[in-house]
Amino acid sequence: QVQLVESGGGLVQAGGSLRLSCTASGSIFSIYAMGWYRQAPGKQRELVATITNDGTTNYADSVKGRFTISRDYAKNTVYLQMNSLKPEDTAVYYCKAIKLGGGYWGQGTQVTVSS
Helix, strand or coil, X not given: CEEEXXXXXXXXXXXXXXXXXXXXXXXXXXXXXXXXXXXCCCCCCEEEEEEECCCCEEECCCCCCCEEEEEEHHHCEEEEEECCCCHHHCEEEEEEEEECCEEEECCCEEEEEEC
């Protein structure tokens, strides 16, 4: 089992920035990537960004150039730096520890961007 603890959400004005953090503990040897997903009201959960153990990153087109995913391997922590936030970025953001055939989810953190 892997446990994930997220932090860093909140309310911000459009154009502002937030940084999300997610710290993993437990059986992390099975994890080959970490990711951030989000779910807005009435919508399906969607991929925001992922980063593999070798540092390869992948972003949704909607956040490219504005969001940056990074990892601190010593702290077992993944970050999502979100700049130039837009109202359409409002959602619950979930951290995921990805393993073959599935993964583990964090509890989610609310990000609200006001116009």
